[in-house]
Amino acid sequence: MEQKTSIYETIEVCLLAGKIMLQSGAETYRVEDTMGRIAAAFGLTESHSYVTPTALIFSTSGEQPAKLIRIEERTTDLDKIAVVNAISRRIVSGELSAHEAKALLIEAETTAFHYKLPTQVLAAALTSACFLIMFGGIWSDFPAAFAAGGAGFAASVYLHRIVQVKFFAEFSAALLVGLLGLLFIWAGLGREFDRIAVGSVMPLVPGLLITNAIRDLMAGHLVSGISKGADACLTAFAIGAGIAVALLFFP
Known part of the structure; x- marks a missing residue:
């Protein structure tokens, strides 16, 4: 026994x-x-x-x-x-x-090891602005990417808590990022929308998921690798679709 x-x-x-x-x-x-x-x-x-x-x-x-x-x-x-x-x-x-x-x-x-939500949002905003510069953006667009990236990340976390549909949360967050970026351009507070958008959606990109999918495939775990890859592709599609829909409002 x-x-x-x-x-x-x-x-x-x-x-x-x-x-x-x-x-x-x-x-x-x-x-x-x-x-x-x-x-x-x-x-x-x-x-x-x-x-x-x-x-x-x-x-x-x-x-x-x-x-x-x-x-x-x-x-x-x-x-x-x-x-x-x-x-x-x-x-x-x-x-x-x-x-x-x-x-x-x-x-x-x-135990909750992660940082508080305000700290995460601040880190996402700063990351977005830094990616803008890394991708060849100009410093005058730094505040726009900072605000859009932080707002998009916060929206993704908040919407995911309300609606347990990952695609909807990521699509809505990317849509918000696109609308804010275009709003900054329209108001004269930004100049290059493409770099603002790319930098601002970087906190939403499933980088770890893509890496794990490739590593699982290389290790021979085909089911896990393919499913994680499909999940990453769906997230990428949601982000791209959100930005594309935002462009429909401000052609």
């Missing part, structure tokens, strides 16, 4: 670690590797995991049935990935029991 409880706790720890990493934007192969190392450290040398962007499955070669966890919400939180990696290393080195590891993982899952 004690052995079954130990196996059950090990499976719970593996699933929780994989869930946190997958929800935080980790690559598929990294999630599977972490789950396998944790299982092996607790004595489950014959374990199998199958990870996709929307679900993860974990099983052992014993009598325990396979466990499935659905992933409904995904974001980018590299701090949580680093925390889970640190916990997994402590497990492998024998510093943590399954019970202690599970408690630390639950704490990591419920």
Whole structure:
């Protein structure tokens, strides 16, 4: 009975670690590797995991049935990935029991490591303005890109909380960026709309998602790589469509 409880706790720890990493934007192969190392450290040398962007499955070669966890919400939180990696290393080195590891993982899952929304908006605005300069824009357009980029990022976060449709939030945010950029041009506060728009939508571009898709494809995880690539393409289409619709209002 004690052995079954130990196996059950090990499976719970593996699933929780994989869930946190997958929800935080980790690559598929990294999630599977972490789950396998944790299982092996607790004595489950014959374990199998199958990870996709929307679900993860974990099983052992014993009598325990396979466990499935659905992933409904995904974001980018590299701090949580680093925390889970640190916990997994402590497990492998024998510093943590399954019970202690599970408690630390639950704490990591419920802890908000990211910055407050105003700080994120400020960082997005500054990033947009800096991208404007990097793409060859002029300094007089710096305030326009700063304002449009910050407003677009804030709109994306706010709309995603209200409507759980990622495409709608990103399309609306890009539309707002386009309208603000054109408004600045019309008011004489900006000169080059193309560079203002490109710089302002950079915080919305799914750079990490594209990178993970390519890395998963190169690692042989075709299902995850293709699905992440499709998700990235859909986001890119939403951003482009938002800017295109904005141009219809100010041809």
